[in-house]
Amino acid sequence: MRLDNMLIAEGVAGPEKGGGSAAAAAAAAASGGGLGQQENAIEHSDYRAKLAQIRQIYHTELEKYEQACNEFTTHVMNLLREQSRTRPIAPKEIDRMVNIIHRKFNAIQVQLKQSTCEAVMILRSRFLDARRKRRNFSKQATEILNEYFYSHLSNPYPSEEAKEELARKCSITVAQVSNWFGNKRIRYKKNIGKAQEEANLYAAKNAAAADSVSAAPHMPAGDQHPSAPGTPTPTSGSGGNYNMMNQQDGYMNMQNGDSYNMPTQVANMRQGMSQTGNYGNDNHMPHTQNPSMYDHAESGNAERMNSGSDTHSQHNSPPGESERSASGHSNEEGGNNWSNV
């Protein structure tokens, strides 16, 4: 019964006219924004064509089975009729035989329906799989995301609100922002060396922005963390939008002891610089001074990765981020070791 319903819903079973339109409509709904309508139309016609093919195969097979069922039933009936000459055969017995045959053929039909459902599912996944439709984000969106990421390098876990804000700015969904940060964190860790160049780029950008801000100090005081002046976003042009980030930087600075009073941009810059300075250079910063991820990552030292806090701290840190931001609590136990895996 469920199979029947599904096949009807997918437009394989049910009325012939407009077969597949339901599924095509579902496909249209599921595909979401981002694609041109023409492109959609092409894909949907393709999808409909394939679905029609499945539908045709399904119906011819079904017809074949029904025909075979009828043939076999009449065959058995004939046999019974012949037998009735030699022995009495009750109508009940005939009914029973017919029922058995029908049950058998029903089971075969269920198998047919199952495999048809599978085929439709595969077709759907082929056409509706978002991976097949992926488009790169706009340059501006990537810029905004990178900017946020590198200015929160010590704790690149945007809160729900920050994600919404970023999503709005980049014209993407919150889920896409989450995906982006997930991918970014992983790939940053995997390729620290290369990412450092990028990090420096954004750090320098921030520094430049900081200069221009300090030249014209007009930031609303209410927006600012006491120890972290605002970090304006050059591309966004709306300086007060990264409230969360300022608070997070405050959290980061709290752990750094001497950098507690350091302006955010300078801290970021320093992070970037220390990164470059340490990479391929024995001039490591003492961990107590700047226990940032670079010290761990650039060394590529698995032992170091396991030292300090265990995996719990890593997993506790992200979910706590928003709470920290909201409550303004600082974490006295080095929490910015997100790369310590």
Add this chain to the structure above:
DNA sequence: GAGGATGATTACAT
């Protein structure tokens, strides 16, 4: 066309 970059999905952990 090859290979890297990138967005999305999945499995699994906490």
Add this chain to the structure above:
DNA sequence: ATGTAATCATCCTC
């Protein structure tokens, strides 16, 4: 629920 890691499928650059 949210994160990581691996992987897929596509885009993009050379």
